Amino acid sequence: MLQRLFKFKGGVKPATNKAPSVQAPIRIAPIPPRLVVPLHQSIGGQPTPLVEVGDRVLKGQRIGAADKWVSAAVHAPTSGTVIAVEERVAAHPSGLPTLSVVIETDGQDAWIERHSFDHASLEPERVREILRDSGVVGLGGAVFPSHVKLTPAASVPMDELVINGAECEPFMTCDDLLMRERAEGIVRGVAIFRDLLRPKRVLIGIEDNKPEAVAAMQAAVEALGENFEVVAVPTRYPAGGAKQLIRVLTGKEVPASKRSPEMGVQCFNVATAYSAWRAIAFGEPVISRIVTLTGNVEQPGNWEILLGTPMQEVIALAGPKADTNRFVMGGPMMGFDLPDLSAPVVKATNCIIAGSPALFPPPAPEMPCIRCGACALACPHELQPFELYWFSRSRNFGKAQEYNLFDCIECGCCSYVCPSHIPLVQYFRFAKSEIWSRERDKNMADAAKARFEFRNERDEREKAEKAERLAKAAAAKAAEKKPAPAETPPAPAEAPAPQTVDAEAAKKAAIAAAMERARLQREAAQPKNTDGLTIAQRKEIAEIEKRRAPLQAQQQTTPNADAAQTQNSQKDQQ
Amino acid sequence: MDFITPPYLTQNVSVRRVMLQVLAALIPGIAAYAWLLGPAVLMQIAIATATALLAEAAMLKLQDKPLGPFLGDGSAIVTAWLIALAFPPLAPWWLIVVGTAFAIVVAKHLYGGLGQNPFNPAMIAFAVCIVSFPALMSQWPPINAQANFVDQLALVFGQSPRLDALSGATPLDALKTALKLGEGSTSVATVTADAAVFGRIAGHGWEWVAAGYLLGGIWLWGRKVIGWHVSMSFLAGMTLISGALWLWNPAHFANPLFHLFSGGSMLGAFFIVTDPVSGCTTPRGKLIFGFSAGLLAYLIRVFGGYPDGVAFAVLLLNLCVPIIDLYTQPPIFGMKK
Structure with missing residues (x-):
């Protein structure tokens, strides 16, 4: 089988360090006494909790429902009792808390009733719903809900489906082991994706430093009689970036401004395909994942770990050595320091590396940029990182965007090669978040301006209507005073009266509707105040509201004072 | 735990390494120079290097920047070597001191130091000196004048009169002058x-x-x-x-x-x-x-x-x-x- 491969520019070749963690097969981690399952584990909406404290949950029971289309459900990883639904520290560099369901496990591991589906006999829409409700998201680390990506573009035919088994990050071997041991499941999952997207070709890309995985996948494809092409791609970080792998396998370059289906190609991780197959064929939602535990540990390897297992229990499985000074979640190129080991394993946790000063030495002091251009040569998106660095540093964000800051995928190649040891990626993250926050501020200001203009317009309109009404009333009075010149039938004189009443009622209704619209707009424009509050804060607000209710009822009797108050408070806000 | 931002891995590269490799790459040229045209060039390299490091240290001190990493980055030494190789090898010692000091102080540090200079500092040194001291900058030792090291040193440090016999033009200049003088013939x-x-x-x-x-x-x-x-x-x-x-x-x-x-x-x-x-x-x-x-x-x-x-x-x-x-x-x- 000859497959023409394309090249992406840039990239780096760090030592892969994969050997230690592929010696042992995937081991099943024990059920911990407590699981902390964050509800928000994917890109998109925040799933709403479906359980309360004291509820008994079964393994695979949905505990968080997707709140919108770009969102994915969350499930109980084992059976037990919900002992808390509260904010717990998240597996995130910030160490901030996130709403989580805490389950005391009962050790029975009792499954909920499972239904298997034959996806071929279902409507595609229904298959996507099942995937969403099974919590299937991108397990390569991006955790984007998969069902959203399984809709082909209306105008562009789907040419290629790319399956990502490249796993280019050093140290990480969870996909490698999954492909070696569960290739058949992966291929069956890929077939589901294929049936939904109907691409002309299916290409499975695996870096050529994983010959066992390539062989296993090829064997599985042949055994199942599929026509998928398993392709070994050159080992070069970040070959496993979706855009880089698409480029290598298809020659297509997906720019930041486009989504890949618009170019007739879509990409999924191998572990995602596997979990999709489990969800469809066995009714098993995503409740565990393969995690590589490696680095400065006694027993590097891969474990299948229940989501929600606290990190310290996971790490204990591998036995960190005495000089371990940090734990990195993700790979060494794009991962981050775990701020708190009580944070749980989530769908994005593909690898945990125990770091030591010898393994990850502290960086040399940062020197000035000498414009050597090594970063530009290493950038897989062919950006000019040193220019972006100057612009980010000087807060010249307009220029940074002109130089395509948002095409940066933060792969870290530029920082890796920089002879001045400049943390370039951090500068770019800073610039991006500054731009986002400025845009948010601007949108809010625009919304406020629109509200203000709308109110002015309404005031003007009401004034005009009032004037018109007064004029009409005056005219009517004048007409009444005038004696009728002849005996006219009374009907026409009376007839206009109900009409004016009707018109006024309609006007009032229109005004009420406009006010309602304005109120809704206000609410829509200002979700920030009450959004993202902690449970404690919400409770406090509820109590305050309760106290305020009788006072507000009193104020209803003096509407003018109330109106004046609200006006004042509005001024204060401004 | 040291604060590290991802990526946790970095290539074994540094400004110092880059500069040291540039210096190493100059060695074959310098060796040929010293062998064929006398060892005076080595003296000039030493003077330029000392001047550059002193000027660099003084400028860093004035800006309250750490001396270690910046003196050690080797960039001042590269500038110094390039100046020494561009100047006539028998030029008096103060000429290269003036050139090098100007390169480091004005062309490099007054513009913001390493990485900020819009002009090549070594070329600034050459330009400043050839404009200010055109005669001294145009006197090159003839290849056949087999002056020994002591004589050359004496010339550099002004201990002997600047003999015309020991200073001529570069072959490039000689050709240009000869063609101009013998116009057409x-x-x-x-x-x-x-x-x-x-x-x-x-x-x-x-x-x-x-x-x-x-x-x-x-x-x-x-x-x-x-x-x-x-x-x-x-x-x-x-x-x-x-x-x-x-x-x-x-x-x-x-x-x-x-x-x-x-x-x-x-x-x-x-x-x-x-x-x-x-x-x-x-x-x-x-x-x-x-x-x-x-x-x-x-x-x-x-x-x-x-x-x-x-x-x-x-x-x-x-x-x-x-x-x-x-x-x-x-x-x-x-x-x-």
Whole structure:
């Protein structure tokens, strides 16, 4: 089988360090006494909790429902009792808390009733719903809900489906082991994706430093009689970036401004395909994942770990050595320091590396940029990182965007090669978040301006209507005073009266509707105040509201004072 | 736990490493220079290095910057060596002190220090001194004057009168002057027949020094310390214009090989125009920069009043870098036509 491969520019070749963690097969981690399952584990909406404290949950029971289309459900990883639904520290560099369901496990591991589906006999829409409700998201680390990506573009035919088994990050071997041991499941999952997207070709890309995985996948494809092409791609970080792998396998370059289906190609991780197959064929939602535990540990390897297992229990499985000074979640190129080991394993946790000063030495002091251009040569998106660095540093964000800051995928190649040891990626993250926050501020200001203009317009309109009404009333009075010149039938004189009443009622209704619209707009424009509050804060607000209710009822009797108050408070806000 | 931002891995590279490799690459050229033209150049290198480090330290102190990492980065030493190689080896000691100090203090630190200088500091030193002290900057030792180290030292430190016999012109300058004096009656061939001054392809001895620089440059390219774009386009620019004029009138214009191996061509191509700080950064920009510098260097050295044109050509192009970079931004991933 000859497959023409394309090249992406840039990239780096760090030592892969994969050997230690592929010696042992995937081991099943024990059920911990407590699981902390964050509800928000994917890109998109925040799933709403479906359980309360004291509820008994079964393994695979949905505990968080997707709140919108770009969102994915969350499930109980084992059976037990919900002992808390509260904010717990998240597996995130910030160490901030996130709403989580805490389950005391009962050790029975009792499954909920499972239904298997034959996806071929279902409507595609229904298959996507099942995937969403099974919590299937991108397990390569991006955790984007998969069902959203399984809709082909209306105008562009789907040419290629790319399956990502490249796993280019050093140290990480969870996909490698999954492909070696569960290739058949992966291929069956890929077939589901294929049936939904109907691409002309299916290409499975695996870096050529994983010959066992390539062989296993090829064997599985042949055994199942599929026509998928398993392709070994050159080992070069970040070959496993979706855009880089698409480029290598298809020659297509997906720019930041486009989504890949618009170019007739879509990409999924191998572990995602596997979990999709489990969800469809066995009714098993995503409740565990393969995690590589490696680095400065006694027993590097891969474990299948229940989501929600606290990190310290996971790490204990591998036995960190005495000089371990940090734990990195993700790979060494794009991962981050775990701020708190009580944070749980989530769908994005593909690898945990125990770091030591010898393994990850502290960086040399940062020197000035000498414009050597090594970063530009290493950038897989062919950006000019040193220019972006100057612009980010000087807060010249307009220029940074002109130089395509948002095409940066933060792969870290530029920082890796920089002879001045400049943390370039951090500068770019800073610039991006500054731009986002400025845009948010601007949108809010625009919304406020629109509200203000709308109110002015309404005031003007009401004034005009009032004037018109007064004029009409005056005219009517004048007409009444005038004696009728002849005996006219009374009907026409009376007839206009109900009409004016009707018109006024309609006007009032229109005004009420406009006010309602304005109120809704206000609410829509200002979700920030009450959004993202902690449970404690919400409770406090509820109590305050309760106290305020009788006072507000009193104020209803003096509407003018109330109106004046609200006006004042509005001024204060401004 | 030390604070590390991802990536946790870095390549074993540093500014210091880059600069040390550049210094190493200069060694073949310096060896040939010292062997064929006397050891005075080593003295000049020592004076320039000491001056550069002192000036650098003083400027860092004034700015409250740490001395260790910046003195140790080697960039001042590279500047010093390039100045020493561009100046006449028997120039009095204070000349190179003035040039080097000006390069470090004004051309480098007053513009913001490492990475901020718009002009190549070594070329600034050359330009300042050739404008201020044209006579001293044009006196080169004739290749056949086998002065010993003691005599050369005495000259450098002003302990002996500056004998005319010990100071002549560079082969490049000699050819230009001879052609000008013997207007119409002489040709390149007759002038370069003088084996005392001229060798097989360029200046006697000098051609080997140039070959040393070429060797070092190729090594740097092999180590990926420099790219090919700017060096090759510089040589191409010079070859093209010298080749065209030579084909048109071989009696009046020396062949391209002569020019490539004369004066500062090789040093310029691999050690001067390759300076990343003051040069272009985009691939197309580098080609434009190098080609134009090669072309200009030739025009200045052949038609201008100075013995060589590399310094002025590079400085003129340094001025154009921002605009060249602006208009040669390469298309990014996914945006190619």
